[in-house]
Amino acid sequence: MNSVLNYLAAARRSEESELENLARTCDLVLAASELVHHLQQERGSSNLFLASDGRRFAELRAQRVAASDQAMLLLDAWLERRESQDGMSGGARFYTRVAIALQALAGLPEIRRGVAALTLTPAQASEQYSQLVAALLALVFEAADVAIDPAISRLLIALFHLMQGKESAGRERATGAAAFAAGRIGEAEVQAIEYLIEMQENSFRHFVAFCDELGAEWRALQSLLPLSSLERLRRKLLSGLGRPLDSALADEWYTCCSARMDELHRVENHLAGLLQGLCRQRIEQLQRDSADQQQRLSELRGSLPLPPQAAFAAGIGGPVAAAGDGIGPHLTQAVVDMLQSQSQRLQTLTDELATVRANLEERKLIERAKGILMATQGLDEAAAYRLLRQNAMNQNRRLADVAEALLGVAGLLPGQAGLER
Known part of the structure; x- marks a missing residue:
């Protein structure tokens, strides 16, 4: 009996430790989220600076750089405190993502030097900043993928989609700012x-689906955002191919997009508060449950060993040992009930996690398929996505199914996409 009880207690302690690791992982995700916001602002101001050939926006860019540096210092300080202390969830996978993000961020000074020296084009600078942001967003995706609590995983997935939508909005801001500041827009920029815009709509739709708690707040936010001004400026951009754009609109575009992104960041912060609160709630509940279990276990210490048939019944849900088996039936039943309850609870968590993570698995398929198309067909991200989507529509299939089919034949068709262009 003592071995059974000891391992029941150890299981609870392990689960509590995993939740504490997850809470620390969430803290890192939130620090990364703050840095992403400032890098997005820095990217937009850098594009304005470059598109104006350095004649304008130097002061704004300097302010954004300083804000990014401050956010970077906070992230570095957090990582240094944790490097030799308590761990985070996800093990090697998550730590590898942290290392990749830090390696990407190490290239930030070089990007800034290129912007300051005007040796980068707006498109080049935007792409390099976007790679930094993508490395940080991968941290959020990984955290959601390794989370051991379905409710926390749902909020992390919601946060990822919100941040991904905001990143698409930031890339739109940077692309449009460069076009307005330069007074012209090309076909590639129009398609981008x-x-x-489509990526934003998809991301925000997924965000709402995974975060019921913010549904009402999100709908209310739509009435506060400068969407009518944004749509007006978008129309000017998208219809400006082949004719001059009014460069004076660069400030209005940047201000309008920035106001929208600031509001989205406020939603991020609110969601971050929900996430931290849920982590604390889950840990406190588990601690209370553990204390209750410990009290029950202490009452069972010193009783006779659990017979094999009772332990077997606990594992498969069969009948418990009878009183004639030579031990007290009330003691056997109490332990079996605890084993069954814990087993059923963990199975429920596993099933819920599988459902939640299905969205992440679909995203992985689509991203990998886009990567294959970009590598084998020489397409950019937008064109690769359009090709996948068009084939999904032509075949009346889900986008994820088309992506999975492409991945299945990619190794057999070197240099070919396997899709109709």
């Missing part, structure tokens, strides 16, 4: 903006 159209793609980014």
Whole structure:
């Protein structure tokens, strides 16, 4: 009996430790979220600076750089405190993502030097900043993928989609700012903006689906955002191919997009508060449950060993040992009940996690398929996505199913996409 009881207690302690690791992982995600916001602001101001050939927006860019540096210091300080202390969830996978993000961020000074020296084009600078942001967003995705609590995983997935939508909005801001500041827009930029608008709509739809708690607040926010001004400026951009754009609109575009992104960041912060609160709630509940279990276990210490048939019944849900088996039936039943309850609870968590993570698995398929198309067909991200989507529509299939089919034949068709262009 003592071995059974000891392992029941150890299971609870392990679960509590995993939740505490998850809470620390969430703290890192939130620090990364703050840095992403400031890097997005820095990217937009850098594009304005470059598109104006350095004649304008130098002061704004300097302010954004300083804000990014402050956010970076906070993230570095958090990581240094944790490097030799308590761990985070996800093990090697998550720590590898942290290392990749830090390696990407190490390239930030070089990007800034290129912007200051005007040796980068707005498109080049935007792409390099976007790679930094993508490395940080991968941290959020990984955290959601390794989370051991379905409710926390749902909020992390919601946060990821919100941040991904905001990143698409930031890339749209940077692309449009460069076009307005330069007084012209090319076909590639038009297609990029159209793609980014669609990505925003998809991301925000997934965000709402995974975060019921913010549904009402999100709908209320839509009435506060400068969406009518944004749509007006979008129309000017998308219809400006082949004719001059009014460069004086660069400030209005940047201000309008920034106001929207600031509001989205406020939603991020609110969601972060929900996430931290849920982590604390889950840990406190588990601690209370553990204390109750410990009290029950202490009452069972010193009783006779659990017979094999009773332990077997606990594992498969069969009948418990009878009183004639030579031990007290009330003691056997109490332990079996605890084993069954814990087993059923963990199975429920596993099933819920599988359902929640299905969305992440679909995203992985689509991203990998886009990568194959970009590598084998020489397409950019927007064109790769359009090709996948068009084939999904033509075949009346889900986008994830088309992506999965492409991945299945990619190794057999080197240099080919396997899709009709």
